[in-house]
Structure formats: structure tokens, C-alpha cells
Amino acid sequence: MAITDIKEFSHLTAADVEALGRELDQIRLDIEDSRGIRDARYIRRVIRVQRALELGGRMALFGSRYRPAWLAGTALLSLSKIIENMELGHNVMHGQWDWMNDPEIHSCSWEWDQTGPSEHWKRAHNYQHHTYTNVVGMDDDLGFGILRMTRDEPWKPINLLQPVANVILAATFEWGIALHDLTAASKLEGSAKGQLNSQANKDFARKIFHQVGKDFVLFPALTGPAWKSTLTANATANLVRNLWAYVVIFCGHFPDGAEKFTVAEFEQETRHEWYLRQMLGSANFNSGKLMGLMSGNLSYQIEHHVFPDLPSNRYPEIAVKMRALCEKFDLPYTTGSLFKQYLLALRTIHKLALPDTWLIATSDRAPETSSELRFRESGFKDAAMAMVEDLRTDPVTGKRVGLLTALKSQARSRMPKRKK
Amino acid sequence: MGLKDWIEAPAASVVPAARSKLNLLRGAAARLTTPLLPDDYLHLANPLWSARELRGRIVEVRPETQDSATIVIKPGWGFDFNYQPGQYIGIGLHVDGRWHWRSYSLTSPPNWENKKISIAVKAMPEGFLSSHLVGGAVPSGTIVRLATPSGNFALPDPPPEKILFITAGSGITPVMGMLRTMNRRGQLPDVMHIHSAPTESDVMFADELTALHAEHEDFVSKVQLTRRDGKFKLSSLDQVCPDWRERQTWACGPLPLLDEIEDVWKAEGIDDRLHMERFAVSRIDAEADGGTVTFEKSGKTITVDGATTLLEAGEKSGALMPFGCRMGICQTCVVPLVSGHAIDLRSGKQHVEGERIQTCISAAAGDCTLDA
Ligand code: FES
Numbered sequence: 001m002a003i004t005d006i007k008e009f010s011h012l013t014a015a016d017v018e019a020l021g022r023e024l025d026q027i028r029l030d031i032e033d034s035r036g037i038r039d040a041r042y043i044r045r046v047i048r049v050q051r052a053l054e055l056g057g058r059m060a061l062f063g064s065r066y067r068p069a070w071l072a073g074t075a076l077l078s079l080s081k082i083i084e085n086m087e088l089g090h091n092v093m094h095g096q097w098d099w100m101n102d103p104e105i106h107s108c109s110w111e112w113d114q115t116g117p118s119e120h121w122k123r124a125h126n127y128q129h130h131t132y133t134n135v136v137g138m139d140d141d142l143g144f145g146i147l148r149m150t151r152d153e154p155w156k157p158i159n160l161l162q163p164v165a166n167v168i169l170a171a172t173f174e175w176g177i178a179l180h181d182l183t184a185a186s187k188l189e190g191s192a193k194g195q196l197n198s199q200a201n202k203d204f205a206r207k208i209f210h211q212v213g214k215d216f217v218l219f220p221a222l223t224g225p226a227w228k229s230t231l232t233a234n235a236t237a238n239l240v241r242n243l244w245a246y247v248v249i250f251c252g253h254f255p256d257g258a259e260k261f262t263v264a265e266f267e268q269e270t271r272h273e274w275y276l277r278q279m280l281g282s283a284n285f286n287s288g289k290l291m292g293l294m295s296g297n298l299s300y301q302i303e304h305h306v307f308p309d310l311p312s313n314r315y316p317e318i319a320v321k322m323r324a325l326c327e328k329f330d331l332p333y334t335t336g337s338l339f340k341q342y343l344l345a346l347r348t349i350h351k352l353a354l355p356d357t358w359l360i361a362t363s364d365r366a367p368e369t370s371s372e373l374r375f376r377e378s379g380f381k382d383a384a385m386a387m388v389e390d391l392r393t394d395p396v397t398g399k400r401v402g403l404l405t406a407l408k409s410q411a412r413s414r415m416p417k418r419k420k
Numbered sequence: 421m422g423l424k425d426w427i428e429a430p431a432a433s434v435v436p437a438a439r440s441k442l443n444l445l446r447g448a449a450a451r452l453t454t455p456l457l458p459d460d461y462l463h464l465a466n467p468l469w470s471a472r473e474l475r476g477r478i479v480e481v482r483p484e485t486q487d488s489a490t491i492v493i494k495p496g497w498g499f500d501f502n503y504q505p506g507q508y509i510g511i512g513l514h515v516d517g518r519w520h521w522r523s524y525s526l527t528s529p530p531n532w533e534n535k536k537i538s539i540a541v542k543a544m545p546e547g548f549l550s551s552h553l554v555g556g557a558v559p560s561g562t563i564v565r566l567a568t569p570s571g572n573f574a575l576p577d578p579p580p581e582k583i584l585f586i587t588a589g590s591g592i593t594p595v596m597g598m599l600r601t602m603n604r605r606g607q608l609p610d611v612m613h614i615h616s617a618p619t620e621s622d623v624m625f626a627d628e629l630t631a632l633h634a635e636h637e638d639f640v641s642k643v644q645l646t647r648r649d650g651k652f653k654l655s656s657l658d659q660v661c662p663d664w665r666e667r668q669t670w671a672c673g674p675l676p677l678l679d680e681i682e683d684v685w686k687a688e689g690i691d692d693r694l695h696m697e698r699f700a701v702s703r704i705d706a707e708a709d710g711g712t713v714t715f716e717k718s719g720k721t722i723t724v725d726g727a728t729t730l731l732e733a734g735e736k737s738g739a740l741m742p743f744g745c746r747m748g749i750c751q752t753c754v755v756p757l758v759s760g761h762a763i764d765l766r767s768g769k770q771h772v773e774g775e776r777i778q779t780c781i782s783a784a785a786g787d788c789t790l791d792a
Contacts, residue, residue: 095751118455218452
């Protein structure tokens with residue numbers, strides 16, 4: 001069972017959680033106070049770069065009958081679409097740049113280069129996913145309704161197809177997202193499933209018409225004799241963008257250590273426990289400046305989930321403080337290389353395709369899902385509260401002992417002793 | 421929908437319908453640049469090439485008095501010079517990464533053939549933007565955003581035969597726009613202008629008033645220097661302007677003056693001849709102390725305290741409010757603040773009119789109106 005009591009799981013008292021929350025509130029205030037010209041310049045520059053890439057790509061595709069031009073055009077267009085989706089669309093629609101009061105770079109008015117309308121996405125992503133992050137049964141982003149990503153979901157025979165479903169989802173990611181968001185929009189509108197002329201469906205159809213029309217009819221037609229190669233280039237650019245977005249998203253939520261939560265936990269959580277849930281439910285991957293840009297700074301998924309509306313270019317500096325906080329409260333800070341994080345997510349996808357009887361771990365102490373029960377079972381102590389009290393300080397060193405240390409010692413005790 | 425309509429559709433909302441050819445072109449381009457508008461590319465080349473919204477470039481900042489200045493702006497695409505003298509215009513200025521919005525009266529006559537407009541700004545101690553504009557921190561060449569001229573404080577065309585202007589301080593600016601317009605059209609009728617300012621050096625447009633006075637016998641300018649002569653008394657109107665009751669009167673200045681004028685005109689039963697412009701002092705209460713919140717679209721009003729969020733206020737009043745997380749993270753509840761002030765309950769930051777605010781974490785700071 002996923003985490004039911006986040007305080008117990010994280011080895012923190014209510015007072016600790018409050019203290020942690022206050023420090024996070026302060027980080028938010030500091031960033032809000034220091035937002036200014038430097039940040040505005042950053043987002044404008046990204047917008048210029050993206051527009052230039054797009055124009056360059058479209059130009060190059062006029063010569064796409066020649067292989068080098070096709071390659072160049074496709075590459076530029078792919079880059080443009082990636083930046084547009086990740087660093088621009090995703091972040092602008094989170095309201096990260098609303099403070100600038102600029103009607104053109106505002107969550108209310110931004111429309112992105114993806115099949116799903118922005119309005120739908122904001123509902124599903126900003127609201128549902130960011131409010132109910134990783135709560136099993138409430139956050140539809142957990143496996144997007146297609147994949148079984150936690151043992152808390154009962155296995156069904158269809159899950160055997162998970163490896164295939166995963167590949168299809170990756171390749172058609174924008175469509176997956178669009179349909180996923182459409183469901184949320186229809187629910188909000190209260191329209192019935194079969195009601196074709198609902199507002200949500202109409203908006204959806206209009207957006208698809210524009211997107212598909214542009215990439216697969218208009219631009220190919222414009223390049224005349226090169227229409228066929230332009231078409232394949234556009235399709236390829238969309239595919240590249242889909243794969244990349246998929247990898248980034250999966251690395252943010254599905255590597256080991258990104259925890260899942262129960263509805264019970266969600267229902268009684270305080271504002272500061274919400275922070276904690278965001279921290280424990282997300283995972284980062286290592287990135288430099290360029291990787292940050294290409295992933296929309298979602299390489300800082302933990303920071304993003306705690307502060308979804310602070311400007312993305314500030315996540316690296318927030319990350320430094322966040323790590324220090326994790327150290328102070330002895331909490332894990334889940335990160336690793338992009339490659340490693342993706343492999344972990346991939347492992348979960350394939351492992352959970354199998355029925356539970358084939359799996360060794362339980363949903364309380366599996367690498368991809370765990371709960372506070374893992375500590376009760378582990379023989380430290382049976383009474384949960386007593387354990388929390390005892391574990392908080394090390395009797396010898398007087399140092400704080402918390403979740404991170406507990407996880408480490410568990411891992412150590414499970415490791416086979418090496419033979420000399 | 422015909423083919424032409426279809427092509428034009430994406431640009432229909434941004435350009436006046438009269439310019440059909442331009443719309444056609446723009447619409448066609450928008451099909452290519454979807455989901456962006458052609459503007460998103462064009463204004464990277466020239467910031468004035470935006471039809472998504474009005475823009476302008478500051479071409480001159482000319483001091484009027486020690487704490488006031490005339491700002492001359494050359495508007496870009498789509499600006500309609502057919503405004504009415506006396507109207508104001510919203511301008512947005514980019515300072516430290518943020519856009520700030522304020523409204524100022526136009527002082528230029530409409531249809532100015534050199535296609536420029538001007539506003540006059542007086543630095544207010546609490547007015548961040550006005551001090552910024554007057555203080556010379558905005559060089560010419562600066563791009564500003566513009567809102568369409570609006571306001572009912574306007575001079576009809578042709579003007580009435582007998583006019584009385586009563587102004588004080590920067591209240592003179594809209595009246596200056598009216599005077600210049602009448603002067604340019606060569607139709608300056610019988611005008612009495614009473615203006616109050618503390619000292620001689622505080623009188624905006626002093627030379628121009630003197631010149632007008634000298635040129636036109638029918639234009640009488642009376643300047644009251646309050647530090648020397650005391651406040652202008654409305655009871656002295658009978659001596660200064662015996663036929664004041666017959667005149668169409670335009671008054672603009674501090675609120676106490678306007679309230680006084682309103683009382684007198686009402687008592688005389690001639691308040692249908694009175695036109696006033698109330699510039700609300702743009703000061704925000706330090707605490708969110710609540711107020712009366714008006715929800716424009718839903719036509720609801722409610723009075724709330726400073727702890728009630730605007731989202732709750734709206735729901736209580738029965739207004740249609742968008743909402744999501746209710747904790748300030750999802751931006752689903754964002755609504756434009758049409759007028760008044762709101763305060764962010766998380767950070768204590770203040771929001772002024774023209775900003776879009778998250779209603780779930782904002783409260784009213786005084787009376788305010790939301791576009792919801
Ligand atoms: S309801 Fe989510 S930010 Fe206001």
C-alpha cells in the first residue's frame with residue numbers, strides 16, 4: 001500500500017514538517033522578491049531562440065529533397081518544438097511568468113504547439129496532476145490510465161501488453177496527453193461521453209484541425225515539389241518531440257524513490273505536508289544549462305512540484321537550497337543521470353506488466369512503491385510512533401536520523417554479505 | 421462561413437473590421453504560424469508591428485513643471501486617432517521586468533496629422549509609475565503598450581457655446597486636451613477656465629494658457645495660486661463668472677473639490693450641465709481590509725472582509741468563478757482585476773488594476789471590480 005501517513009514515512013514530527021514548510025515558504029518569498037529584469041530577459045531570449053529555430057527549420061525544409069537540408073530542417077524543427085513545449089508552453093501555462101504582467105507571455109493567453117488545446121491541458125495538468133500528485137486513484141498522470149506504475153493497482157491481464165503500450169505511448173505522446181486532457185475538460189464541462197458537440201470536443205477538434213493542417217497539409221503544400229520530404233520531416237520532428245517529452249516526464253515521476261500516496265494521506269494533509277508529498281513524489285535528473293533548457297527545467301522536477309509557478313530559470317538555485325533542506329531533515333533527494341532515471345522507470349513498466357504473484361516485493365517495500373509499513377516490518381520496532389521517536393536522533397552521535405538514513409540502513413541490511 | 425471569413429477568422433479579433441485586406445493577409449499568415457499569430461514573429465523584428473494589442477514608442481519627454489512632464493508617443497499599428505478630447509488612455513510601461521499599467525489623460529488633439537499623441541504626467545509621491553516617467557528614467561525610444569482611449573469626460577463636437585472649466589493640479593491635463601482641440605479647429609468659444617495650483621512654478625502649461633488668453637478674447641484663464649491666495653471659493657463664482665449657471669462645466673481635480681462642486685451644482689439644480697473626472701488616488705491600503713467586490717460579467721456584488729479570498733467572495737455572491745486547486749498552484753482561477761486593488765494573501769504583495777490575479781489567494785484591498 002502506498003504511503004498513508006507521510007509524517008511517519010518521512011520520520012518527521014508535525015513540528016518538523018511545519019519547520020520544513022516554513023523554510024520552503026521563505027524560499028518562495030525570496031524568489032518572488034527577486035524576480036526582475038534578469039528573468040524577463042531570460043524568457044524573452046528563449047522565445048527569440050525558439051522562433052528563430054522554427055523559422056530556420058521551415059526555411060531549410062524548402063530544400064528538403066536534398067538529404068542534408070532535410071536533416072537540418074528536421075533537427076531545427078525538432079529543437080524548436082521541444083523548447084516550445086517544455087520551456088515555453090509548459091512553464092508559461094503554469095503561470096511562471098504571469099508576474100511580468102505581459103499579456104503575451106501569460107498563462108491565460110498562451111496556446112502551444114501540440115494537439116491538445118492549452119485550456120484542456122491546464123485543467124488536467126496544472127490542477128489535477130499538481131494538486132493530487134501521485135495520489136493513487138486521483139492523479140491520472142500515474143501511468144496515464146494506460147500503464148500500471150504501482151503495485152497498489154491490481155494487475156489485469158491487459159497489463160501484459162505494457163511494454164508495447166509504453167512504446168506506443170512514447171511515440172504518440174502528444175496525442176496521449178491530448179486525449180487525457182480532453183477527458184478532464186469534458187468532466188469539468190459535465191458533458192456525456194457520447195456527446196459529440198460538447199464544448200470540449202469542439203475545442204479539441206478545432207485545435208487538431210489547426211495543428212494537423214499546419215504540419216501535414218499547409219507546410220508540405222507550400223514547399224511544392226518538396227512536399228513529400230517536408231511531410232516526413234514534420235512527422236519526424238513531432239515524433240522526436242514526443243519521445244523527448246515522454247522521457248522527461250517519465251524521469252520526473254517514475255524512477256525508484258518517487259513515492260505514491262493513498263487517498264487517506266491526501267485527505268488529511270496540511271499545506272506543509274503537501275510540500276512534503278511533492279518532494280517525495282518527484283524525481284530529478286542531472287542537467288546542465290542546455291539540458292535544463294531542453295527539458296523545460298523539468299530536470300528539476302522536485303523544485304517544480306514544490307513551486308510550480310516560480311520561474312523555471314530559478315530552479316537551479318532553488319535546488320541548492322532544496323538539497324540543503326533535505327540534508328538537514330535527513331530526507332532523500334531523488335536524482336541521478338537521465339539514463340539511470342529512465343532505466344529505473346523502464347524497469348518498473350516491465351516489471352509491473354507481470355502479475356503480483358511473480359514479483360518478490362510487496363507494495364510496502366518495493367523499489368518503485370513503498371509505505372511507512374516498510375519500516376514497521378523491518379524489525380526496527382513494531383509500534384510506529386515509538387519508532388519515529390527513537391529513530392529521530394542517533395544515540396551515539398546525536399545526529400538527526402530520518403528517512404534517508406533509515407532507507408540506507410535497510411538497503412544495507414538487505415545486501416548479501418560479501419565473501420572475503 | 422465563406423472561405424474569406426474562414427481565412428480571416430484568426431485575425432478577426434485583433435484588427436478593426438474595416439481593414440479587410442489586411443485581415444485577409446493576417447488570417448492567412450496565422451494559419452501558417454498556428455498556434456502563434458504572425459505578430460509573434462513580426463514584433464521580434466519591430467516591436468511596433470503588433471496587431472494583437474496597441475503599442476507605441478515614446479519619442480519625447482518634455483518637462484512641464486518641476487514634477488510633471490509631457491510624454492509624446494508615436495502609436496504603432498491599429499491606433500485610432502479619432503478619440504474625443506478629454507479622454508484618457510491606458511499605458512503600460514516595462515520596468516524591472518514587469519509591465520505596469522496606468523491611465524493618463526490625452527493632452528493632444530485628436531487626428532493630429534503627425535500621428536503622435538501626448539499625455540501629461542505629474543509625479544505623485546505614492547505613484548511609482550508617474551515618478552518613473554517624470555524622473556527621466558524612461559528614455560525616448562521606449563516601447564509602451566497602449567489601451568484604446570476611453571472615458572466619458574469628453575468634449576462634444578461641436579463644443580457648446582459657453583464653457584466653464586474648473587481644474588486643480590494635474591486635473592488640468594484632460595482640459596488642456598480639450599482647449600488644444602478647440603484651438604486647432606479654430607472654434608474656441610466662450611470659455612472660462614479656473615485653475616488652481618500651489619505656486620506659479622506648479623502651473624502646468626502656464627505659457628500656453630497665457631498665449632491662448634492673449635490670442636482669444638473669449639478665452640479667459642484665471643489661475644488661483646493657493647499658497648498665496650488661498651483656496652478658490654465656489655461662492656466667488658458669481659463674481660468671477662456671473663453666468664456660470666448657464667455654462668456646460670467640466671471639472672477635474674482632487675476628490676474633495678469635485679465633491680464640493682457636485683453639491684453646489686446639485687443644490688442649484690443644474691447638475692445635468694456638470695461633467696466630472698474623478699481620478700481615484702492610486703494608493704493601496706497596506707492591509708487587506710476587504711471592501712465591496714463587484715463581479716462585472718456576472719453582475720454580482722458583495723462586501724467582504726480582508727480574510728475572504730476573492731474566489732470565496734465570488735462564490736458566495738453567486739458569480740461564476742473558475743477554480744481548481746484553491747491553493748495558489750494551478751492558475752485556473754486567474755481573472756483580470758478591472759479596477760481597485762487586491763492583495764496576495766501569501767506574500768502580501770499588492771495588485772493594481774489591469775493585472776490578472778489568482779482569486780483563490782487574493783483578497784480585496786478596498787473596493788474592487790473583477791472581470792468575472
Ligand atoms: S484555484 Fe488553483 S491557483 Fe487558484
